[in-house]
């Protein structure tokens with residue numbers, strides 16, 4: 001058992017998100033410890049940059065211990081070694097630069113673009129969005145200069161987490177208290193949900209095998225584990241899409257941020273579940289290894305050895321992807337899979353025919369002839385065919401982990417979705 005967050009824990013709403021936490025010299029800096037802990041508790045990876053004056057309010061050691069990363073407050077790592085803190089690297093690392101608390105002075109420096117300490121340099125060199133949680137006395141907050149600075153920063157796209165009203169450290173009462181850590185963490189969650197490239201897009205993903213009953217205990221199935229489909233669903237959700245994951249029987253926990261998971265067993269159930277949601281989707285990915293045939297009259301109890309038939313009569317199952325392609329609107333994007341076992345040339349031919357026959361935008365071909373591809377591996381090697389007007393574009397990818405393959409495939413899908 002480690003102290004690290006379990007990636008399968010559904011409460012880890014910030015799993016995989018990188019938050020660069022900036023702390024400036026305000027008494028509210030003591031609350032940054034709670035904020036850092038709250039972000040880590042929700043799964044975020046946190047690194048901390050402090051202004052020199054912030055280190056007088058709370059020690060870097062406290063924060064380093066809470067976030068499990070070194071804390072930066074100076075341009076040099078250590079005077080003895082002369083090593084520099086790479087502010088550009090820090091600025092590029094975060095998915096969000098959150099400055100909490102942010103003093104009136106730091107707001108003013110940000111508005112001017114002044115660079116007098118490491119935190120300012122990180123601000124100027126960061127490429128990710130920036131959010132500030134102001135903390136100051138009420139008169140400093142209402143001062144026209146501060147209000148003008150906030151307006152300037154807001155116009156430049158910096159998010160302002162409004163301070164609240166209440167008792168201030170000065171003894172006065174009014175607006176200027178930094179927002180509570182839990183509320184700031186909620187803001188961070190909401191930020192990631194609404195500012196991702198696929199925010200607002202709805203995608204259905206089918207995954208895993210199907211099981212077609214012979215009797216109440218036996219079935220026809222296949223070796224699909226569902227890993228590829230779940231990796232795709234996870235990547236989509238991380239990029240902000242609202243994902244409906246329709247899965248056959250698998251032994252995998254639902255990834256973070258999946259909007260809805262529907263568990264099915266048979267090809268018919270997968271068809272019914274998928275076709276009922278498909279009209280409201282922006283995109284679909286059919287990654288499931290659906291059984292093509294099913295026993296005609298499955299027995300509703302276990303057949304004993306003597307009762308087992310010599311042969312089992314089979315019939316076709318409905319083809320979910322074919323129906324999705326048939327009913328696809330001009331704005332919907334559809335990606336199918338083609339698992340082949342033949343030589344590369346034969347496999348490509350078969351995949352290309354699926355692209356046209358099922359009216360797909362993309363078909364992802366993998367062949368069991370390639371080592372490390374297909375079922376029971378954590379890796380996959382795919383070739384993607386894309387239908388572009390009257391011709392087909394082909395992209396060959398190297399052998400990669402299924403997670404990396406999911407990154408590549410979602411990047412491709414996104415080119416038609418965004």
Ligand code: CTP
Nearest residue numbers: 286287288290317318319320321336337338339
């Ligand atoms: N598929 C589906 N429903 C089915 C069969 C397949 O949705 N009943 C989808 C799969 O999820 C996959 C694609 O169709 O995205 C291709 O599946 P595959 O089994 O490789 O191809 P088939 O269409 O069954 O064709 P063939 O058996 O000739 O290879």
